[in-house]
Amino acid sequence: MGMNQCLTSRRKEIKGDTMLNASHKTGLVFFPAFDWAIDSTHPEREERLLYTQDQVSEEGVFDIPGIIEYKPEIVTPKDLQRAHFCVPDEHTVTTESHHLISAGGAKAIANAVMLKEVKNGFALVRPPGHHAMRVTHGGRGFCHINVEAVMVEYIRSQFGVKRIAIIDTDCHHGDGTNDIFWHDPDVLFISLHQDGRTLYPGTGFPGELGGPNAKGSNLNIPLPPGTSTKGYLYVIENCVLPVLEAFKPDLVVNSAGQDNHYTDPLTNMNFSAQGYARLTAMLKPDIAVLEGGYAIEGALPYVNLGIILAMAGIDYSGVVEPDYNPEKLKQSVSVTDKIKKVCDQIMTYWGQRYEMREAAGEPGQIIIRHREVFYDTDNIFDRQKEKIRVCRDCGGSFEVDSKAVPGHHVLGVHIPINACKACREQGYEFYEQADKTRYQRIYLQDRTTDLYEIKQ
């Protein structure tokens, strides 16, 4: 009866040029996991994205032409094995399927972007993931598996993308992602976060620049408490964008934590919904993944709406928190000074990255690192000893000896995706020479052939 065509043309006529339209196609995965919580009063609980969903639904976001909603996928053990050594195995670390669906949300967006169904995409998923490290014995900072890292490794294996930048704008140092790409010169990881002396996890200082083969491809930018929209955007403009310009990534990922907000109960920053939208518009991520953010009623509905509109290229100027008062949120002069200083310092490190790699050791040399990792969510203490081959041609193979209390004593061997011949051989030497009597399990993660093997 032609109702389709008639209603459509009528609609266009009524709306004229005011009709809302994304400037390009933007994919969204919305997975609020309304039936899962760490526990009933924990910040990471069912209610977290409820008001965001209400706001996004009421605004009719899913009806905007150009915005396409995707169903999350579910990640497989194979997907996890590219980014993690799950101890003792994937099933035990992710007993509850919400972790797999959360990471699967990011994977669905990655597929949509890489297959060019959409120009960019935003995965609004929970639980978050950026505190989960390469060796994962359980939950740290509400995270069990690293959503972005699993996605990035999937993209590298599936689509052959070489250079990827991950910009972590969550208020907490993205120590998990930082750990996973610590030795990888092809993945640029930049974390903006509240100074570790004042907030969990207490790391992420400017001197933490990456392993010997990847110095400077990890940049940590601690910001003083009280940093406002102006401060964040200063760092983006004067530090993040110039570094991205020089790094020339094939893909930009944003770990879009929303706990820098001036009302967040866990942090002390003064960022705003307008600021988040501006940041997104400046950074132009191909893929954004939700991380933390616990001001679920006063901030998240507006911040998420702002990010979605910015990603879709739609006017976001009306997205303002009801109690937003920029005057009250102004940062002090001393905060501004500190931010400028840290940016200068980071840019100096960035300029010296190749010299620092030269100075870190001779090719072929094995460098040892000791560290301790605490799992606040699951109360596990992990002591690690890592050995890496210094290399100028690739990221370098490494082994990590990890002894968790309570938990397992394991060894993981990683061969990077673009490993040179010498590093590949070194990786297999680590694996073959490992003393089976010392470890409950020995893992081999050979990214060159996408192989994952376990010796018990």
Added chain:
Amino acid sequence: MILGLDVGGTHTDVVFLSRKGVQKHVKVPTQPDNLFKSVLSGFTLILENVDPGRIERVVISTTLTTNAIVQQTVTPVGMIVSAGPGIDPQSFRTGDHYYAVGGSINHRGREIEPINEMEIKAVGETLKKAGIEYVGVVSKFCVRNPSHEILIKRILNKQFKQIFLGHHVSGNLNFPRRIATTHMNAAVYPLHKDFFQAVEQSLEEMGLTVPIQILKADGGTMTLGASMAFPAQTVLSGPAASIMGAIPYAPEGQDAVVLDIGGTTTDIAFLVDKTPLLEPVGIQRGGYRSLIRSLRTDSKGIGGDSALRVNEKSELMVGPDRIGPAMAFGGPVPTPTDALVVLGLMEAGDQDRARQGIKSIADQLGMEEKQAAEHIFKICCNIILKKTFEMIDTLNAKPVYTVHDFLEGYKFSPDTILLMGGPARFFAEKIQDMYQLETIAVPYASVANAIGAALARTTCEVTVNADTEQGVVTAHEEDFAEPVSKSFSREDLEETAYSLLKDKAENAGADPDNLNEVEVVEFQEFNIVRNFSPRGKILRTKIQLKPGLIHGYESMLNQQAQGN
């Protein structure tokens, strides 16, 4: 005894049903510029030799509102929209008389900024000067707190004939759709009211005094009285009538697809255990999106009269346009119907003209005449089924918001295809052959739509929210709000919802015997926690009376069909 009348684009169909089945059916041509006359002549014909006193139920489905929207003959409406933070409300403009005003309510229903009375009065003056008589008022998050809409209505009430409020159209969140729906309601109201008052009066003169029921887009009915508050619900009741007409023949406990093959379009719909699937939010056609409850249907521009062409790559193109009837029936270009005639499946029509038309296509394709006709027939089945499977994929890709739904996700997978419309019986065998899916041509296919209207039962939906932190349970769509204690539970919420649904259904003319088909569409429960301590709960539910047929007629229809 029941009368069902469906006004279609070309024909108006009327059936007279008893508990023994179809007693009588008539078909009159629809006069698009005088639907009242079409309805009246339909009723006059069917009531010949029938005692109107024996009629217990009358259901009408018309294209009145649909036509008015398509032909842009709706009444101009003033829209007053209060948005607050978010997307610029100018993006949702409905026409010239559209005013975005101050005031704001947040997602919890808390007032952020009050309404400015002076501003509202000024807008009222402007609308008045422009000669506006009907007004729609919509505020963002009014389904959480409608006080701003109510206040605006109170300020302007005396100046306008009727003011429609956004929170009455649906319990669903979606501000742009609520604006469009409220606007449509106000815009079709005068037309709807005049038309049905005239119909009611004429039927009374014929001795038909039972209350008239009107078919809605969701395949349910409402009384004429109830329709006055929400006349836009009658949009797209035509496809709904057809789908309801297929239900008696749908398999129990299985999934089925309904295909209504018409002259220019094929409508596609889905049944799960004899219950049609609904649109998740509301009617959506092309760029037009609303909160009007509707059966989930889509259409493809292909039908018996679609124009056939061969493109430069020597490929057959079917439709999507119709230039005229098939050549066999005097049309100017060959159509799929001509192919059916050439294949000897259809006996009516001018054989020679059909062959002449198909031959022109056959020559361009480099085929024999019969071979080309067969090819056309297959391609048509292909196009229709391809679209159907695409829709099923979309249906199954629908996002879910809980771990449970993700893991338990229901996959729609049809075992049966029900075919309706003129050429249905010719297509049934072919489709079954090609796709190995049981394919049934619905009996009485040409008046199944009127049967569907006649037997559709009342449907409705209520959305109830409780917020124990704020101490209130509300269903603003029903003008319902009551205080609750901290201990308000899921059971309390369901009880409240059920009693509201029952009242609403009875007001809409439901037979109390047909009130047992209640379905919980949604239930959510959340703890509200601030600073690590629980403050209360949010409980939400949506329940509905499912679309379906009134009791007592289905089995007779089936037996009658077998007897035929």
